Amino acid sequence: MAELDRGHESEFDDGLRASLALIAPPATTNGVLDAVQQRVGRRRRRVREAMGGALVVLVGGGTAAGLALSASPQMNAVPPVQVTTVAPGTTARAGSPSAGGQDRASAGSNFGGLSARPLTPAPCPTDQYVPTMASGSFCGPTPGAGSGLGPGGTCTGQETDAPCGPGVVSGQYYAYTVPGTCSGLLTFDGRQWVSELPPPNPVPAFDVWIQLSADGSVRWIAPTGSVGLMPYVGQSPAPCRG
Amino acid sequence: MSLSAVNQTAGCGVIHAMSVAWIELELTERTVWVTDEEQLARFVAGEYPGLVAALSLVCGDRSVAEDAVQEALARAVVAQRRGTIDSLPAWVRVVALNQLRNRWRSRSREQRATQLLRDTQVPPGVDDELERSMDLAAALASLPRRQREALALHYRLGLSVADSARAMRVSDGTVKTLLSRARATLGAALRDEEDHGG
Numbered sequence: 001m002a003e004l005d006r007g008h009e010s011e012f013d014d015g016l017r018a019s020l021a022l023i024a025p026p027a028t029t030n031g032v033l034d035a036v037q038q039r040v041g042r043r044r045r046r047v048r049e050a051m052g053g054a055l056v057v058l059v060g061g062g063t064a065a066g067l068a069l070s071a072s073p074q075m076n077a078v079p080p081v082q083v084t085t086v087a088p089g090t091t092a093r094a095g096s097p098s099a100g101g102q103d104r105a106s107a108g109s110n111f112g113g114l115s116a117r118p119l120t121p122a123p124c125p126t127d128q129y130v131p132t133m134a135s136g137s138f139c140g141p142t143p144g145a146g147s148g149l150g151p152g153g154t155c156t157g158q159e160t161d162a163p164c165g166p167g168v169v170s171g172q173y174y175a176y177t178v179p180g181t182c183s184g185l186l187t188f189d190g191r192q193w194v195s196e197l198p199p200p201n202p203v204p205a206f207d208v209w210i211q212l213s214a215d216g217s218v219r220w221i222a223p224t225g226s227v228g229l230m231p232y233v234g235q236s237p238a239p240c241r242g
Numbered sequence: 243m244s245l246s247a248v249n250q251t252a253g254c255g256v257i258h259a260m261s262v263a264w265i266e267l268e269l270t271e272r273t274v275w276v277t278d279e280e281q282l283a284r285f286v287a288g289e290y291p292g293l294v295a296a297l298s299l300v301c302g303d304r305s306v307a308e309d310a311v312q313e314a315l316a317r318a319v320v321a322q323r324r325g326t327i328d329s330l331p332a333w334v335r336v337v338a339l340n341q342l343r344n345r346w347r348s349r350s351r352e353q354r355a356t357q358l359l360r361d362t363q364v365p366p367g368v369d370d371e372l373e374r375s376m377d378l379a380a381a382l383a384s385l386p387r388r389q390r391e392a393l394a395l396h397y398r399l400g401l402s403v404a405d406s407a408r409a410m411r412v413s414d415g416t417v418k419t420l421l422s423r424a425r426a427t428l429g430a431a432l433r434d435e436e437d438h439g440g
Contacts, residue, residue, distance in 0.1 A: 026291030039316035
């Protein structure tokens with residue numbers, strides 16, 4: 001096989017290259033970039049459709065969660081509880097956290113007539129008290145609504161207590177409601193922050209756990225994902241993308 | 243209401259579904275905003291024509307090759323956001339080849355594709371070089387798929403043995419073996435054509 005080395009290429013090889021180039025001439029590039037963007041767009045629409053159905057469900061289930069947690073906004077005040085996965089409207093099996101994986105799968109496959117995609121999440125550890133995305137999906141207690149004075153518990157900037165107002169303790173998770181605006185602007189710890197990943201279009205306010213790290217960075221985590229925040233220093237807010 | 247009671251009514255199964263969807267949406271959306279479009283455009287202008295040509299030798303159908311490469315590029319746009327791409331051309335080659343292989347899983351599709359290569363006709367009045375190429379196309383169709391892949395990547399796309407191996411996810415030695423066998427088969431087939439075709 002040494003004849004395949006560059007120094008030993010034969011006339012046969014050159015002829016082969018020339019013939020292959022004749023058989024398969026270079027493709028044209030007209031419209032390729034548009035075609036690729038269209039494919040990306042189709043992927044985005046498929047995700048949106050899947051997400052739309054799930055959001056409808058979240059509104060029903062999330063309200064109760066918000067009410068219950070508003071009295072105990074700090075994560076460390078919440079008793080450690082395994083997140084169970086019983087769909088609203090179904091009979092809850094209290095005290096059976098080990099059944100979570102099965103419930104999650106069945107709830108996602110046929111919930112309220114919605115055609116959610118089949119789910120194969122990694123099971124959450126039974127002692128997962130702190131929210132995490134380490135397994136690739138959210139594990140931990142379901143976040144509740146924030147304690148802000150705005151709609152749904154969003155912060156208005158007028159609050160004097162943490163987490164909207166100053167006094168946030170680094171390392172602790174706080175229940176917080178993200179307004180869901182395109183600008184990504186929000187108030188936390190008495191300061192304004194801007195999301196590293198604001199939604200492209202307005203979405204309903206949603207509940208998250210938010211944390212100020214020891215290094216001063218801020219990040220929220222929720223079943224919808226995890227996003228970092230940057231200090232707002234007057235940068236232009238992101239416009240909605242229509 | 244205790245937290246455990248809340249969790250029982252929170253519909254976590256569906257929330258998880260949204261989690262997956264949302265994250266994908268975020269990734270896709272953000273990618274559209276921050277993707278290095280210049281890098282993508284550079285790839286299309288520079289690498290795309292040759293890659294499609296090479297893959298059309300593998301599958302026998304240019305439109306299928308284009309579809310595979312464009313789908314790989316669309317996935318690259320998303321994967322780029324995740325920071326999982328070190329080299330866009332190398333990544334797209336691997337994914338596009340996988341796309342084609344997925345199609346091969348249907349045996350009948352493979353047969354149809356190789357038939358396209360065999361059926362390549364020599365237009366009347368063409369010169370010897372083109373006629374020889376048509377003979378080569380027919381001989382190419384008789385090669386096993388992996389030999390065609392190695393041949394297309396090395397001889398048509400101009401990749402080194404090492405880069406061809408990376409694209410095919412096999413060892414360098416495997417590529418050398420595949421190339422050697424392909425060359426032997428093609429050489430013999432072309433000699434036969436010359437002997438019989440006069």
